[in-house]
Amino acid sequence: MKHRLSKTGAWLRRRAENVLALMLLAMFLVFVLQIVFRYMLNLSIGWTNELSVVLWIWIVLFGSAFVIREVEEIRFDFFWASASNNARRVMQLICAGALVALFGVSLPGVIDYVTFMKVESTAYLKIRFDYLYSIYVVFAIAMIVRYMWLAVLAVRGKAPEAFDPTKAGSGV
Numbered sequence: 001m002k003h004r005l006s007k008t009g010a011w012l013r014r015r016a017e018n019v020l021a022l023m024l025l026a027m028f029l030v031f032v033l034q035i036v037f038r039y040m041l042n043l044s045i046g047w048t049n050e051l052s053v054v055l056w057i058w059i060v061l062f063g064s065a066f067v068i069r070e071v072e073e074i075r076f077d078f079f080w081a082s083a084s085n086n087a088r089r090v091m092q093l094i095c096a097g098a099l100v101a102l103f104g105v106s107l108p109g110v111i112d113y114v115t116f117m118k119v120e121s122t123a124y125l126k127i128r129f130d131y132l133y134s135i136y137v138v139f140a141i142a143m144i145v146r147y148m149w150l151a152v153l154a155v156r157g158k159a160p161e162a163f164d165p166t167k168a169g170s171g172v
Helices: 002-040 047-066 077-082 085-119 134-155
Strands: none
Touching (some): 002 047
């Protein structure tokens, strides 16, 4: 059962990466289209800028919710790297508790505000703001679930990985 769940999770993660790559491709193509229309055809089109911004919001929040792993998040490595396994577990537990509490407390207000925003829409494409910002609700719920799971792992005795400078790549 655990193997099947792990395999399904890996498949879903790859599909999330595919969706993220398609959003990035769409943003790039719209950006190129905007350049062609503005500088080659001397025509200004506003919907390309709007779509680029919408895609950027979705790329950042969708990617943070479903693609970026916990070990790829930004940390203060100075403290993290010098800490023992038990100290990292305690830091993980404190951080997870704080984030779950903050996202949890803000979630009802966020949902209320996002649903209220159905009365507004974007200027060019007329995308309702509740649809546009619904990704933040998904992001917040994903962060709550992720950090609850990391807290459970810390309580069970699994220490988060220590920073290994030999594995550092792109700065992530």
